[in-house]
Amino acid sequence: MALDRIDREILLAVQKDGRITNASLAESVGLSETPCARRLKRLEAEGYIEGYRATLSRGKLELGLLAFTQVRFGVHDRELSDRFEREIQAIPRIVSCHNVTGTADYVLTIVARDLEDYGTFMRDVLRTLPGVTSVESVLSLREVKPDTGLPLL
Numbered sequence: 001m002a003l004d005r006i007d008r009e010i011l012l013a014v015q016k017d018g019r020i021t022n023a024s025l026a027e028s029v030g031l032s033e034t035p036c037a038r039r040l041k042r043l044e045a046e047g048y049i050e051g052y053r054a055t056l057s058r059g060k061l062e063l064g065l066l067a068f069t070q071v072r073f074g075v076h077d078r079e080l081s082d083r084f085e086r087e088i089q090a091i092p093r094i095v096s097c098h099n100v101t102g103t104a105d106y107v108l109t110i111v112a113r114d115l116e117d118y119g120t121f122m123r124d125v126l127r128t129l130p131g132v133t134s135v136e137s138v139l140s141l142r143e144v145k146p147d148t149g150l151p152l153l
Contacts, residue, residue, distance in 0.1 A: 001046065006031065008152045010039055011048060015149035018052040063093075063111040065118050066140040069126070070104035074133035081105075083130040093121065104136070115139075 003011070009029040013020055020028075026036035043049050058064065073080065081099075088094050088108070096109040110126075112118035118137075126135060 003048070003152075007039060007043060007048075010036070010043060011152060012149075014040070014049065014052075018054075058111060062113055065112040065114055066143070067108075067110045067112070067118060068138045068140070069108045069110055070136045070138075071106040071108060071126070071129075071132055072103070072134035072136075073105045073131040075131065076105070077131070080131040084132070087129055091125065 006029050010025065013025055013028050022033050022037050022040070025040070026033045029036060031039070040049075058066070073084075084106075085097070085099075088097050093111050094108050095111055098107045099105065100107050108126075110118070110121070112121055122135065122137075126132065
């Protein structure tokens with residue numbers, strides 16, 4: 001189903017504030033509460049909204065280091081890639097993983113307390129994962145634009 005202007009406004013509003021009340025949401029998009037709630041439920045049921053979650057503070061949690069890590073494989077074997085992908089699902093400090101084109105096979109986003117903690121993680125965990133033959137990291141010095149959600153193009 002195609003999204004109309006109101007659907008898009010609802011999506012933008014709940015993306016900005018997942019705890020917005022139905023009354024506030026309805027007012028912000030110019031609907032009464034019942035039709036607004038119906039539209040929101042439909043958007044959830046159709047999969048436009050995959051879930052709701054809180055954004056946690058890395059600083060408060062003492063996770064001051066953010067690394068973008070390129071992982072390369074020496075052998076490109078489907079079974080090895082599948083094992084790698086299964087194993088990284090269980091590692092909480094890997095907050096995202098993308099199979100990419102280019103010189104790397106995967107790009108990971110990893111959090112750590114500090115450089116020493118990250119070095120230990122690299123040595124004891126990341127470099128021991130199936131298929132990994134090369135790892136290159138880029139460390140974030142400062143976040144310029146945080147993840148504010150998806151644009152509705």
